[in-house]
Amino acid sequence: MTPESRSQATAAAIILLGAGLVLYFLPTIVLWIGNFSPALAIVVGICLIMAFFAVFWLRARYQRGRGK
Structure with a gap:
């Protein structure tokens, strides 16, 4: 295996480990925030799910920028 x-x-x-932890605790986080504001809970849930895909998208852009 090369460096x-x-x-x-x-x-x-x-x-993947970070995303797995976020997804594991996502229902607890959303329910806790939902006690204060259901709309905010929806927004936070969507942001946490989209963050998983955003990380890989940003990494791909970085790799393309480096020419790999």
Whole structure:
């Protein structure tokens, strides 16, 4: 395994672990925020789900910018 591929695998593992933790606690977070404002809970839920995809999109843009 080359150092570059090891770095990519480590980054992907960290991103997936972080996303897994957020998705695991998402119902608890949304229900807690929903006690204050249901509309805010919906917005927070959508933002947390979209953040998962945004991280991979930003990483792809960064990689394309570096020419890889």
